[in-house]
Amino acid sequence: MAPDLVIVGSMAFDSIKTPFGKVEKTLGGAATYASIAASLFAKPGVVSVVGKDFPEEHLEFMRNRGILTDGIEIADGKTFHWAGAYEYDMNEAHTLKTDLNVLENFSPNVPESFRDAKFVFLGNTDPRVQLSVIEQMDIENCFAALDTMNLWIRISKDTLTAAIKKVNAVFMNDAEIRMYTGTPNIVKAAKEVLKLGPEFVIVKKGEHGSLLFSEDDVFATPAYPLENVVDPTGAGDSFEGSTMGWIAKTNDTRESNLRKAMIFGTAVASFNAEQLGMSKLIEITREDVDERVELMRRITRFD
Amino acid sequence: MAPDLVIVGSMAFDSIKTPFGKVEKTLGGAATYASIAASLFAKPGVVSVVGKDFPEEHLEFMRNRGILTDGIEIADGKTFHWAGAYEYDMNEAHTLKTDLNVLENFSPNVPESFRDAKFVFLGNTDPRVQLSVIEQMDIENCFAALDTMNLWIRISKDTLTAAIKKVNAVFMNDAEIRMYTGTPNIVKAAKEVLKLGPEFVIVKKGEHGSLLFSEDDVFATPAYPLENVVDPTGAGDSFEGSTMGWIAKTNDTRESNLRKAMIFGTAVASFNAEQLGMSKLIEITREDVDERVELMRRITRFD
Numbered sequence: 001m002a003p004d005l006v007i008v009g010s011m012a013f014d015s016i017k018t019p020f021g022k023v024e025k026t027l028g029g030a031a032t033y034a035s036i037a038a039s040l041f042a043k044p045g046v047v048s049v050v051g052k053d054f055p056e057e058h059l060e061f062m063r064n065r066g067i068l069t070d071g072i073e074i075a076d077g078k079t080f081h082w083a084g085a086y087e088y089d090m091n092e093a094h095t096l097k098t099d100l101n102v103l104e105n106f107s108p109n110v111p112e113s114f115r116d117a118k119f120v121f122l123g124n125t126d127p128r129v130q131l132s133v134i135e136q137m138d139i140e141n142c143f144a145a146l147d148t149m150n151l152w153i154r155i156s157k158d159t160l161t162a163a164i165k166k167v168n169a170v171f172m173n174d175a176e177i178r179m180y181t182g183t184p185n186i187v188k189a190a191k192e193v194l195k196l197g198p199e200f201v202i203v204k205k206g207e208h209g210s211l212l213f214s215e216d217d218v219f220a221t222p223a224y225p226l227e228n229v230v231d232p233t234g235a236g237d238s239f240e241g242s243t244m245g246w247i248a249k250t251n252d253t254r255e256s257n258l259r260k261a262m263i264f265g266t267a268v269a270s271f272n273a274e275q276l277g278m279s280k281l282i283e284i285t286r287e288d289v290d291e292r293v294e295l296m297r298r299i300t301r302f303d
Numbered sequence: 304m305a306p307d308l309v310i311v312g313s314m315a316f317d318s319i320k321t322p323f324g325k326v327e328k329t330l331g332g333a334a335t336y337a338s339i340a341a342s343l344f345a346k347p348g349v350v351s352v353v354g355k356d357f358p359e360e361h362l363e364f365m366r367n368r369g370i371l372t373d374g375i376e377i378a379d380g381k382t383f384h385w386a387g388a389y390e391y392d393m394n395e396a397h398t399l400k401t402d403l404n405v406l407e408n409f410s411p412n413v414p415e416s417f418r419d420a421k422f423v424f425l426g427n428t429d430p431r432v433q434l435s436v437i438e439q440m441d442i443e444n445c446f447a448a449l450d451t452m453n454l455w456i457r458i459s460k461d462t463l464t465a466a467i468k469k470v471n472a473v474f475m476n477d478a479e480i481r482m483y484t485g486t487p488n489i490v491k492a493a494k495e496v497l498k499l500g501p502e503f504v505i506v507k508k509g510e511h512g513s514l515l516f517s518e519d520d521v522f523a524t525p526a527y528p529l530e531n532v533v534d535p536t537g538a539g540d541s542f543e544g545s546t547m548g549w550i551a552k553t554n555d556t557r558e559s560n561l562r563k564a565m566i567f568g569t570a571v572a573s574f575n576a577e578q579l580g581m582s583k584l585i586e587i588t589r590e591d592v593d594e595r596v597e598l599m600r601r602i603t604r605f606d
Binding site for chain 2: 298
């Protein structure tokens with residue numbers, strides 16, 4: 001069966017500590033958050049790797065949400081484990097531990113049935129893996145987007161740039177795009193990334209919302225103002241997963257539809273931050289999301 | 304002659320250094336920025352103090368913009384002098400010098416002709432001064448708003464709280480409202496300030512836009528995405544001055560009109576940041592502002 005949207009990225013066990021609670025070795029990872037978020041709108045197929053310690057029930061859970069798991073390799077060894085903590089301001093994760101385990105030597109194998117998908121999201125992972133997936137897909141005929149993080153900008157900038165040159169859209173947070181371009185101004189930084197080839201650059205600013213840059217236009221949206229931010233883990237991944245899920249579902253890559261997609265992404269990401277890990281993300285329905293999208297209209301409207 | 308809007312606050316000489324330039328002892332101060340911004344929409348009357356060293360040409364310049372200067376006391380001594388510097392990130396001013404001079408013992412005297420004004424903006428200054436102006440005005444019959452800063456929250460919190468209890472709207476930036484309430488979450492912090500009495504709390508977030516809180520509603524707007532931020536000095540004051548100027552001009556204090564007012568404020572503040580000091584603010588016309596308000600519509604719209 002062919003997915004609407006191929007999603008690549010890490011799958012992980014996360015140990016998270018915030019001022020409001022903690023959780024040990026819960027299901028996490030960029031591809032996990034992104035695919036669960038995307039499954040609110042479309043049928044994602046995941047390309048990733050887990051270890052022999054990864055419970056079958058997690059895969060079963062994903063399949064029950066309509067996520068295709070054929071592209072998840074179960075490798076000898078342990079699943080990637082990330083441990084992080086947040087202070088009261090919640091703006092930055094302090095990484096306490098990163099055990100790459102099976103992720104370290106992951107060489108992705110995109111299932112035959114995934115290769116003609118029209119949408120690909122290369123979630124945060126080694127740019128080598130992102131490039132390898134690009135090479136296995138019919139990249140000229142699909143809409144591909146990529147996310148990254150400070151680690152890859154530091155240690156694999158050239159490979160990352162090679163991947164950026166092949167995709168239609170780039171997601172980065174404000175600190176990452178400043179670091180990648182060496183330009184403190186976000187507008188200038190986004191224009192530099194556009195010059196590399198992508199049609200769209202989406203800058204994520206957490207509680208401050210997000211920006212969409214294209215050749216002729218800018219779109220800016222605030223975040224949904226949350227009274228209870230419990231855990232920002234996966235907010236970016238679930239924003240991206242649902243943004244891409246909406247685009248895949250509507251099969252419309254015009255700038256006007258990317259704006260709308262980002263509002264759906266904003267709504268989903270806001271739910272995700274309201275509880276530890278992905279406990280809220282897995283609970284919400286499409287109706288909950290639609291309701292929050294209506295609230296986004298209400299809070300941003302002016303005559 | 305009666306002003307549409309009374310504006311209280313400091314008038315100053317500013318010495319500013321940013322990575323893009325510097326300027327010595329240029330015209331500055333909260334009431335100056337706010338009144339010049341407000342004069343794009345309405346007739347402001349300023350209550351402030353300057354020293355004998357304050358050039359008559361500055362007052363003349365303000366009068367030529369329709370600003371009433373009768374409430375500006377010329378006291379024995381020197382005008383308030385502020386010196387500050389910004390790094391590349393532009394998010395925070397590093398204060399290098401604060402010579403209060405005539406501001407230190409300022410006891411405001413609101414001209415008779417100002418006392419029935421229907422709109423008052425108590426710009427950033429000693430809460431004692433703000434309270435004194437409140438007492439001299441017909442405060443029950445006017446729409447009053449107040450701004451403050453970290454210094455007053457630290458050394459005059461009780462007086463500040465007394466002033467907050469008397470006004471309809473409070474402006475604070477995100478760091479200030481967190482500090483004032485001791486609450487890291489902005490939504491919760493704003494609700495705490497609303498409980499003190501004001502109908503509206505406006506949280507300024509600089510390059511990240513602003514939020515308007517009222518009992519039943521929230522409005523969130525991004526900032527105008529600027530490619531060249533040269534100097535953020537006075538951005539908050541010009542945002543507030545033009546927001547209040549628009550409200551005074553339209554004589555409409557409904558939440559829906561405050562939203563619109565904040566978009567005008569956002570537009571004016573964005574121009575102000577494009578050049579050193581107030582050199583751009585004094586150049587722009589109402590047409591320039593309307594044009595940027597249209598851009599704000601364009602960059603925030605989604606279907």
